[in-house]
Amino acid sequence: MGITPPRSRYQQVAEHLRRAITAGEYRPGQALPSESQLAQQFGLNRTTINKAIRQLVAEGLVVVEHGRGSYVREQRPVIHISADYVTRGADGWPTWTSELAREGLSGSQRIREVSVIDPPTEIAGRLGLEDGEQVVVRRRLLLIEDEPVQLADSYYPARIAADTELARRAKMRGGENGALERLGIQLGFVDEEVSARMPTPDEAGLLKIPQGTPVLRHVRVTYDRDGRPVAVMAAVMAADRFTMRYRLPTSTGGGEQE
Secondary structure, eight states: OOOOSSSOHHHHHHHHHHHHHHTTSSOTTOBOOOHHHHHHHHTOOHHHHHHHHHHHHHTTSEEEETTTEEEEOOOOOEEEEGGGGGSOBTTBSOOHHHHHHTTTOOEEEEEEEEEEEOOOHHHHHHHTOOTTOOEEEEEEEEEETTEEEEEEEEEEEHHHHTTSGGGSSSOOTTHHHHHHHHTTOOEEEEEEEEEEEOOOHHHHHHHTOOTTSOEEEEEEEEEETTSOEEEEEEEEEETTTEEEEOOOOOOOSOOOOO
16 A cells, blocks of 8 residues: 655554544454554555554554554543532432443542642632632542543632531542531532643643543532532543533523524
């Protein structure tokens, strides 16, 4: 099989393999031909083939297992139903594990850090904090089938969270909403924002994703019934592992005609 200009040779090889992967010729988890086989197929040297493989690794399509070869990356999208976080379950507020159980998946989480800190500027603004006010932060790594998929940092004003279960390095029954309610806070509503960007090196390392894999940043601000912000959760997740799905009520009342 020949390679023609003007694109560089490694880019053309990468494009050929990319199309084969997206067309299903190579399935998730399936091994690609060896570099020697690909070099023979395209009439190129192994250095060029290796560069093409590294391009696909950077795109998140391929993983390389040293001593074994290159494989199409396993990709199992996860449905994340945001609305369920503000709807009571049978035993209180749904948690990460119960959410995933409904999808037939095994979920777990690791608490990376719980501490009292000076808040980042963004968080202080979202919580409406005065200068000098601190926050309790809980940093977690969330896993599905023991694979890291999400980094979640939750922030609470220290004046309401210090010396409570929110400030302890332990799981909380019913998650943060259950903990807030046990403090006597009546929860009202949440605001959410979802944006996309590339991961930082630390995020890519913790999530075990290629540097070239985009991430979703999901920010949720929880308010009490008086409209005061009581918590901010900022999560980062691999964009190819999550689908953000929402169910919203429709209105049949008045308003502008379309």
